[in-house]
Amino acid sequence: MQKYWHVIKIGFANTLVYRVNFLFRCAFGLIPLLASIYLWRTVYRDKSGDVGGYSLAGMISYYLMVTIVDTLTAVNEDDWQIAADIKDGNISQFLLKPINYLVYRLCLFFSGRIIFSAVSILPVGIFIFCWRSYFVAPHGGVALGCFLLSTILTGFLQFFMSFTMALMAFWLLEVSTLIFMVFAFEYIAGGHLFPLNILPPLVANVLNYTPFPYQLYFPVGIYLGQVKGAALGRGLVIQAGWVLFFYVLARVVWSRGIRKYSAVGG
């Protein structure tokens, strides 16, 4: 296992180089978020009562929690790098070494997220501080515990889905279109734009059969108490199921891809 510890350390060193880049990325990313919050505040000002069970504070907290979970778990460069590794023939060296490429990538993802989150503490912290009067506490201790567990599962789910998708580079010349298409679905069906339970119930129910809500909405919903009771336990099991499913899928696709692989550029 020590070799993977080294990978994590390399990952730290590599991503630290781009800390300023990260800082910009994170700070800029808060601007559309701020716009969404203002937009909702305008909507709430002109109407009385809640929107789909969310008070104004609940709605603003939703977006703040989305930012936190997203910072901790989102894949932002890994899929491109994996696809590039395959296209450029860089994975040949991993096939020759006693190292598992999936675990190797997972370590890099982990270290990248740690650095990104550390860098983000400053802008996100300031942002949340400014909105603190709207920031609601977690819906009880159980909710907080389940939220943390679910966030970890979200990280794994994000990674395994992206990994599987990037492996399409074994068969396709261009995977960026595919990545952007799936990203579009993640963006809306994952709850990036708005909480999923303000959708018409039929649509929200259909979405629950896809993995997308478990990539973001689910942990945030737990924190805010929108997901609770029996639905909470069931949801965690389903989320773990999706993680397992994409892990197995990643392994299967990898082993088939390797057979197709022709080590371009050697």
Add this chain to the structure above:
Amino acid sequence: MNPEPSNLATRVRRHAAIYAALWRNSVAREMSFKSNFLLWIVVEFLWFGLQLGFIDVIYLHTDHIASWSKWQVILLVGASHFIQQIFQAFFLTNCTQLSELIRTGRLDFMLLLPMNTRFLVSLRQVDLGGFVNGASALVVMGYAAKQLHLLPDAAQIAGFFVLCVIGIFIHYSLMFLLASTAFWTVRAQGIVWGYYSMFNIARYPDAAFQGFFRGFFTFAIPMLLVANVPVKLLINRLESPQQLFWLLGMAIVCFIISELFWRLSMRHYASASA
């Protein structure tokens, strides 16, 4: 070819000829990856649909956002998408590739060519998909206008497109300015990506914002002017011609700043290749 083009007319004519050649080049390149070209159009379609979906969901729960009705906002989202796509067709890839040109030293070759370097760097490639997506935005706008029983006259429509061109120019100047920071930081992707995420603001009605946020995104980074002003012209909501002048003024200011920064960067540039 005259190494020192003395008068403006010859220079303009030569740059036009070069630009025509760049167009032919871009068309040939796009057509050699046909399926990829079509897939990118699908991607943009999805993202446009997603923005419209967001507006639709908000209006499930309210019937106005600061006096803007649903179809007015759809019109605005369409206009914003149109401006963004046409900007993308002419400038976006070129701006994002600037850091690559610097990193690999390929910029050196461009500096040696007997033409305006900024012209070449900004217009090297044309992204044809942007025109298809721009057209789809116009279709959505047409539908929204029908829902609003809006019948703009020819002057309004012409004015709308002129204002869109000014908006595209603002996007270009700001993006080019940010891309030029790559002369110092080498990897400017984070910054460029950041600006891209700011496009989001352009599609919201300006009246939904107040205070510092509204001021900043009107007079510092004029996101709230770019699409709002042309749409207000269409729906007869321009309170005074003042906003037209602000849009034009900001476009000029942004361009001058980006040009000054570009010249400063050129002097700073020390070449990356051996």
